[in-house]
Amino acid sequence: MKAMELTDLGPLFEALHGAGRTVVGPTVRDGAIVLAELSSADDLPHGWGVELEPGGYRLRRRSDRAAFAHSAGPQSWKPFLHRPRVKLWEADRTGDGFQIATDSPDPPRYAFLGVRPCDLRAIAIQDRVLMGGRHTDPSYAGRREGALIIAVNCTEPGETCFCVSMGTGPQAGPGYDIALTELLDDGDPRYIAEIGTEAGAAVLADLDAAAARPADVDRARAEVTAAAGRMGREMPAPDLRDLMAGSLGSARWDDVAQRCLTCGNCTMVCPTCFCTRVTDTTDLTGDHAERWQLWDSCFDPDYSLLHGGAVRSSAKSRYRQWLTHKLGTWHDQFGSSGCVGCGRCIVWCPVGIDITAEVDALQAEADSP
Amino acid sequence: MTPMTPVPYRVAARRADLADTVTLTLEPVAEPIAEPAPGQFTMMYAFGVGEVPISVSRTGPVLEQTVRSVGAVTRAVCATAPGRILGLRGPFGTGWELDAAKGRDLVLAAGGIGLAPLRPLVLAALADRDAYGRIAVLIGTRTPDDLLFAAELDEWRARGAQVEVTVDRPAPGWSGHVGLITGLVGAADIEPALAAAFVCGPEIMMRVTAQALIGRGLPAAHVRLSMERNMRCGLGWCGHCQLGPLLICRDGPVLPYERVLPLMTVREL
Ligand SMILES: Cc1cc2nc3c(=O)[nH]c(=O)nc-3n(C[C@H](O)[C@H](O)[C@H](O)COP(=O)(O)OP(=O)(O)OC[C@H]3O[C@@H](n4cnc5c(N)ncnc54)[C@H](O)[C@@H]3O)c2cc1C
Ligand code: SF4
Ligand code: SF4
Ligand code: FES
Numbered sequence: 140m141k142a143m144e145l146t147d148l149g150p151l152f153e154a155l156h157g158a159g160r161t162v163v164g165p166t167v168r169d170g171a172i173v174l175a176e177l178s179s180a181d182d183l184p185h186g187w188g189v190e191l192e193p194g195g196y197r198l199r200r201r202s203d204r205a206a207f208a209h210s211a212g213p214q215s216w217k218p219f220l221h222r223p224r225v226k227l228w229e230a231d232r233t234g235d236g237f238q239i240a241t242d243s244p245d246p247p248r249y250a251f252l253g254v255r256p257c258d259l260r261a262i263a264i265q266d267r268v269l270m271g272g273r274h275t276d277p278s279y280a281g282r283r284e285g286a287l288i289i290a291v292n293c294t295e296p297g298e299t300c301f302c303v304s305m306g307t308g309p310q311a312g313p314g315y316d317i318a319l320t321e322l323l324d325d326g327d328p329r330y331i332a333e334i335g336t337e338a339g340a341a342v343l344a345d346l347d348a349a350a351a352r353p354a355d356v357d358r359a360r361a362e363v364t365a366a367a368g369r370m371g372r373e374m375p376a377p378d379l380r381d382l383m384a385g386s387l388g389s390a391r392w393d394d395v396a397q398r399c400l401t402c403g404n405c406t407m408v409c410p411t412c413f414c415t416r417v418t419d420t421t422d423l424t425g426d427h428a429e430r431w432q433l434w435d436s437c438f439d440p441d442y443s444l445l446h447g448g449a450v451r452s453s454a455k456s457r458y459r460q461w462l463t464h465k466l467g468t469w470h471d472q473f474g475s476s477g478c479v480g481c482g483r484c485i486v487w488c489p490v491g492i493d494i495t496a497e498v499d500a501l502q503a504e505a506d507s508p
Numbered sequence: 509m510t511p512m513t514p515v516p517y518r519v520a521a522r523r524a525d526l527a528d529t530v531t532l533t534l535e536p537v538a539e540p541i542a543e544p545a546p547g548q549f550t551m552m553y554a555f556g557v558g559e560v561p562i563s564v565s566r567t568g569p570v571l572e573q574t575v576r577s578v579g580a581v582t583r584a585v586c587a588t589a590p591g592r593i594l595g596l597r598g599p600f601g602t603g604w605e606l607d608a609a610k611g612r613d614l615v616l617a618a619g620g621i622g623l624a625p626l627r628p629l630v631l632a633a634l635a636d637r638d639a640y641g642r643i644a645v646l647i648g649t650r651t652p653d654d655l656l657f658a659a660e661l662d663e664w665r666a667r668g669a670q671v672e673v674t675v676d677r678p679a680p681g682w683s684g685h686v687g688l689i690t691g692l693v694g695a696a697d698i699e700p701a702l703a704a705a706f707v708c709g710p711e712i713m714m715r716v717t718a719q720a721l722i723g724r725g726l727p728a729a730h731v732r733l734s735m736e737r738n739m740r741c742g743l744g745w746c747g748h749c750q751l752g753p754l755l756i757c758r759d760g761p762v763l764p765y766e767r768v769l770p771l772m773t774v775r776e777l
Contacts, residue, residue, distance in 0.1 A: 227510070227512045227513075228510075228512070228513055230555065230556075232555060232556075235518070235591055235592050235593055236516060236518075236537075236555065236592060236593025236594075237516075237555045237593065237595075239513055239514065239516075239595070241509065241510060241513055243510075268744070268745065269745060272743075272744045272758070273743075273744065273758070274511045274743040274744060274745070275511070276511075276743075276745055277510045277511075384752075387774050387777070388774075413745070413747060414746060414747035414748070415740065415741070415745065415746045415747070416740050416746065416748070417512070417559065417740045417741060417746065418558075419553070419556065419557065419558040419559060420556070421556035425556060428555055428556040430512065432512070435740075435746070435747070435748075437747065442738070442748060443737070443738050443748070444738050445736065445737065445738055446710075450737070450738070450776060450777075451776045451777075452776065453776060455776075456775075456776035456777070459776075460750070460777075463752075464750065467753075468750070468752055468753040471752075471753030471754075472750075472753060472754075472755055
């Protein structure tokens with residue numbers, strides 16, 4: 140497909156806003172690169188990079204004006220599509236029962252700008268869970284179907300990234316409307332834009348951008364290929380079903396349980412974790428009820444309540460549930476890994492538990508005679 | 509109307525089966541949910557209190573659900589008076605798949621409230637009596653006073669089922685079996701190699717019962733269990749009902765014994 144060159148993202152913002160879309164992308168806020176509504180290309184984190192380590196995240200100044208040379212921040216796109224709190228319906232008491240009203244507000248029409256390949260795959264994984272089975276989550280589906288995805292191929296992987304070994308990056312896979320690659324000349328960015336869908340083509344057609352030079356397209360490819368060689372971390376394979384199923388009795392779970400605080404941060408920052416709880420409430424009169432769907436975490440002891448107690452009461456069993464689900468049983472349940480290698484759970488774990496190190500330890504135990 | 513919206517059902521009749529257990533007959537106020545298969549469950553909503561997974565205890569033209577009061581929601585559901593409205597979503601999950609046992613002897617083994625999900629299976633087998641060989645219903649309860657559907661058991665016997673009951677703690681006047689339900693397995697008048705088993709009760713009861721049946725020569729491949737996990741949606745979205753590779757609301761609750769055995773034996777899975 141023909142690629143275009145964008146020397147400046149200003150016109151892209153104008154086209155997206157002109158089409159009535161809310162542009163969401165990376166921006167610097169409170170010492171981190173977060174995802175938020177952007178009003179112009181000036182809001183992008185030009186010249187900012189990040190330093191990542193287990194349990195640590197720091198912004199750093201770059202010597203150039205790159206806008207996308209930073210890896211995954213504390214949020215993913217998850218809160219925009221699979222919202223942390225959704226009111227499912229409300230109901231009022233009637234003579235013999237109740238009357239339910241479901242209001243379905245028009246979903247926002249987002250343009251997600253700067254979706255990294257790992258996060259692009261994470262969206263596809265949540266699509267499978269929330270709209271690919273027998274029942275479709277209408278709140279998720281409405282937001283998802285209204286979203287235009289502008290991916291950014293990754294030229295700057297972080298210290299905690301391992302998309303290559305999960306098969307999710309650094310080149311964006313299917314699912315984007317437009318994919319950008321950022322090229323820097325004397326520190327100033329320009330972009331090679333590739334079209335993924337007709338909706339993406341329509342946006343680019345409005346920009347009156349020039350076709351990209353073949354040499355630039357080759358250079359963009361080469362920079363992404365080079366990034367694949369600079370991954371900070373690695374997993375043994377994308378499919379760790381056998382290792383996980385064979386490690387349920389490992390002593391390593393006791394070891395990690397000594398460190399894990401069961402805070403659930405990892406599940407909140409993970410772009411694929413989808414668990415929710417449903418709570419039914421009433422107002423003080425008792426005549427008006429609401430049902431809410433809230434993000435939940437398998438680290439919460441109440442998550443597995445049954446017969447007066449939790450099925451998974453120990454920290455060890457809850458950590459094991461998180462890791463074996465993510466890397467193993469997710470394949471059985473939804474046909475892929477539940478991990479895309481974004482590294483967020485490593486960075487945002489307060490005690491710096493590193494899932495690649497935990498897997499290495501389980502693998503070493505499995506390999507030892 | 510979304511998959512999370514309860515469908516209003518009126519309580520047409522309420523029968524107190526036991527001190528803590530009630531059977532409700534439910535009629536749709538307007539549109540019904542799809543007809544549940546024996547073994548399937550609904551999410552029952554009590555206004556303002558909450559929603560819980562409950563199996564159907566009769567299905568077909570009449571829908572019944574049998575609920576044991578153990579907490580806030582089940583207490584509210586059990587207390588719902590005739591004429592009042594509850595919400596139902598579903599039906600969800602796998603059924604017992606009685607058809608796959610055509611021509612075989614049937615053993616149905618229940619522990620406590622586990623008899624409720626097996627009742628529509630008994631009724632379906634008795635309604636198509638000639639399609640099956642001998643039918644044995646084995647029931648374990650704590651005391652004679654905890655025997656569910658006691659008034660119906662003679663009717664099941666009259667229609668050609670063997671019904672055996674054992675209690676953990678006998679009361680004065682009890683002349684029946686005493687002890688674990690495994691003690692009844694030997695009394696089931698069936699040809700084990702040609703039988704199929706359906707088991708519902710606490711996990712440990714299901715395990716030992718399945719083992720005893722298999723010990724008598726019943727093929728493990730013909731044993732099905734109904735599993736229970738915390739459930740918040742019934743739709744495969746909330747994650748709570750996971751048991752290893754399974755989502756119990758989607759892949760279960762009724763599952764082949766051979767599929768769940770390796771999962772049941774891992775502590776805190
Ligand atoms: C597929 C399925 C079918 C079921 N069928 C029946 C049935 O036919 N009849 C019946 O009486 N019960 C049935 N149950 C159990 C019933 O759902 C629980 O007793 C009920 O959820 C408890 O809710 P509560 O609000 O009344 O109690 P809570 O106040 O929530 O808790 C009371 C006790 O029940 C436990 N509990 C909480 N949630 C669940 C849950 N989802 N499942 C099991 N225990 C839970 C708690 O740990 C606590 O000890 C079934 C459960 C499942 C998963
Ligand atoms: S498990 Fe960790 S590395 Fe994998 S997708 Fe989730 S947050 Fe990212
Ligand atoms: S692994 Fe880390 S982030 Fe996850 S629950 Fe344990 S302490 Fe919290
Ligand atoms: S009950 Fe929610 S996923 Fe099964």
